[in-house]
Ligand code: NAD
């Protein structure tokens with residue numbers, strides 16, 4: 001039987017890679033992409049697959065409870081892969097309420113819509129919630145986040161994602177909704193909105209503008225290429241155990257300053273600049289409020305139980321990413337010519 005899968009947030013960074021993977025790998029599935037097209041949603045991310053017969057885009061907001069119930073009645077999805085969210089920590093500091101609305105209330109609306117449609121007919125049904133390692137808080141210089149690590153979110157963004165994870169588990173225990181959750185580390189790659197560290201730095205380096213590094217640049221993140229995350233999502237959606245959580249990470253920790261220096265070297269080469277030229281743009285700025293020190297993920301459950309592993313070495317992934325942005329300057333220029341300039345001016 002043909003399955004219908006509803007993907008939320010499919011016009012965003014990670015969502016667009018997940019939509020492309022599902023549409024091309026599973027021609028028998030009907031893929032519905034529901035996205036509100038906020039500042040972060042961009043249909044350009046999906047131009048190459050938008051005419052596929054198994055793909056439908058619907059502009060809609062997950063905070064609109066009535067519209068969501070209607071959509072579930074009309075399309076009757078068998079599965080949900082839920083990525084729609086407000087995703088940027090700095091924006092959550094200046095506007096926490098929009099994170100509460102989308103990340104918490106929006107998630108509950110989706111859970112209710114799935115529960116009400118599926119009732120007790122749960123055969124082949126699955127609600128997959130995509131979450132973040134930030135729910136676990138901040139690590140010291142040693143240790144890793146595992147699936148058993150206690151939640152300790154510290155930013156409005158991570159607190160809203162932690163809350164949504166709790167809601168998803170509550171719907172599993174209370175209503176027997178067949179859920180699965182994954183918590184992933186920092187993604188990078190094509191189509192990432194240039195408010196996030198790597199594309200922001202790429203954009204500033206190409207324009208010879210200062211690269212803002214928060215604090216001393218000694219905060220640590222664990223970076224994963226976005227297509228490796230999309231592959232993990234495919235695997236977990238199809239083979240993950242109901243009720244379980246899987247951590248996804250790159251086993252690839254970098255201080256922000258070391259990462260920016262590496263990026264500068266790659267950009268110098270790509271732009272035929274003298275070695276060391278881009279590094280001169282590094283500028284230390286005021287630290288992020290409540291800045292989490294270190295994230296590091298232990299993905300051994302996902303690797304051992306479901307057989308996932310990341311495919312790309314970091315340097316290779318960074319080079320691919322830089323090349324993508326330099327070859328898609330129109331994509332970048334379209335974004336930075338809009339509201340982005342206002343956001344950037346308030347931020348830095
Ligand atoms: P993104 O900001 O690039 O995209 C979010 C998408 O959701 C956009 O297309 C936006 O239009 C849509 N959206 C926002 N509010 C909506 C609403 N109310 N209704 C419908 N659509 C709405 O985000 P991303 O970086 O691709 O992250 C996707 C998911 O993965 C999020 O849930 C995020 O928490 C999670 N995640 C992200 C990372 C990362 O490094 N980017 C890591 C781990 C987990």
Ligand code: DAU
Nearest residue numbers: 087088089132133134185186195196197212213214219256
């Ligand atoms: O860990 C997963 C999370 O990774 C996701 O859940 C979030 O959606 C995603 O945005 C990302 O959060 P971070 O806050 O880690 O990503 P960001 O790219 O904003 O910042 C990465 C690091 O770089 C962080 O330590 C802050 C720092 N930074 C960021 C920006 C934008 C700077 O030093 N300068 C900057 O200009």
